[in-house]
Amino acid sequence: MITFEDVHKSYGTHSVLKGIDATVGKGQVVCLIGPSGSGKSTMLRCVNGLETYQAGRITIGGATVDAQAADIHGIRARVAMVFQRFNLFPHRTALENVMEGPLYVLRQNRKDVRDRAAALLNSVGLGEKLDAYPHALSGGQQQRVAIARALAMQPQAILFDEPTSALDPEMVGEVLQVMRSLAEEHMTMLVVTHEIQFAREVADSVLFLDGGRIIEQGPAREVLHQPRHERTQDFLRRVTHPI
Numbered sequence: 424m425i426t427f428e429d430v431h432k433s434y435g436t437h438s439v440l441k442g443i444d445a446t447v448g449k450g451q452v453v454c455l456i457g458p459s460g461s462g463k464s465t466m467l468r469c470v471n472g473l474e475t476y477q478a479g480r481i482t483i484g485g486a487t488v489d490a491q492a493a494d495i496h497g498i499r500a501r502v503a504m505v506f507q508r509f510n511l512f513p514h515r516t517a518l519e520n521v522m523e524g525p526l527y528v529l530r531q532n533r534k535d536v537r538d539r540a541a542a543l544l545n546s547v548g549l550g551e552k553l554d555a556y557p558h559a560l561s562g563g564q565q566q567r568v569a570i571a572r573a574l575a576m577q578p579q580a581i582l583f584d585e586p587t588s589a590l591d592p593e594m595v596g597e598v599l600q601v602m603r604s605l606a607e608e609h610m611t612m613l614v615v616t617h618e619i620q621f622a623r624e625v626a627d628s629v630l631f632l633d634g635g636r637i638i639e640q641g642p643a644r645e646v647l648h649q650p651r652h653e654r655t656q657d658f659l660r661r662v663t664h665p666i
């Protein structure tokens with residue numbers, strides 16, 4: 424569903440992605456881990472055309488992603504992104520936030536959009552909060568609205584960039600639970616996360632990125648339980664035993 428072929432990206436002279444090769448198969452969950460500054464967000468941003476890359480190729484469902492291409496809106500509609508900060512529209516209710524894309528980008532019928540948005544909010548456990556404004560919702564609830572909003576675009580894949588790292592610890596579980604159900608429904612997902620337990624349980628494969636290169640990739644149980652590279656071992660030690 425998503426492929427990276429020898430992708431290079433730099434900001435000016437600062438090389439950030441140094442030849443990335445990776446694949447996210449249809450219906451797969453791939454977790455992307457790695458230290459701060461290793462290029463994880465940049466990888467995601469290149470997939471949905473928020474950033475350009477200089478060499479190599481990224482494809483989604485066979486179509487090449489080219490941030491300069493005319494079809495960039497089509498690409499953003501096919502691949503949704505969920506950020507660390509929920510980025511909801513503050514002056515719109517939960518329901519209106521979820522309706523926005525289908526209504527104004529996809530130009531779908533208002534009644535259908537409303538019904539589907541309500542059903543999606545219900546499916547993430549927010550059936551009682553349709554008319555709540557973001558400021559009246561907890562961080563975990565806001566992030567679940569953001570996920571419902573991503574799903575409302577009926578994307579082929581969803582990119583998650585540290586979706587739980589801005590949350591209070593007691594709210595992490597409810598968001599991971601929603602992501603777990605999406606995985607069970609075979610949503611294609613590329614997830615930047617430091618939730619190693621989640622990656623262990625849910626990921627089909629794990630990529631470890633360091634210094635703009637994929638140092639190690641493979642089935643979650645191999646990369647997380649028997650990492651071959653010292654840098655992966657070090658990183659995992661640090662995130663699982665932070666002190």
Ligand SMILES: Nc1ncnc2c1ncn2[C@@H]1O[C@H](COP(=O)(O)OP(=O)(O)OP(=O)(O)O)[C@@H](O)[C@H]1O
Nearest residue numbers: 434437439457458459460461462463464465466585
């Ligand atoms: N817009 C930008 N202009 C210049 N440099 C940038 C820009 N965005 C990111 N960088 C640099 O690119 C590198 C990779 O950044 P990126 O945000 O992809 O890392 P990350 O792995 O997501 O880190 P974190 O875990 O802290 O979110 C960093 O050195 C960063 O300083």
Ligand SMILES: [Mg+2]
Nearest residue numbers: 463464465584
């Ligand atoms: Mg990042």
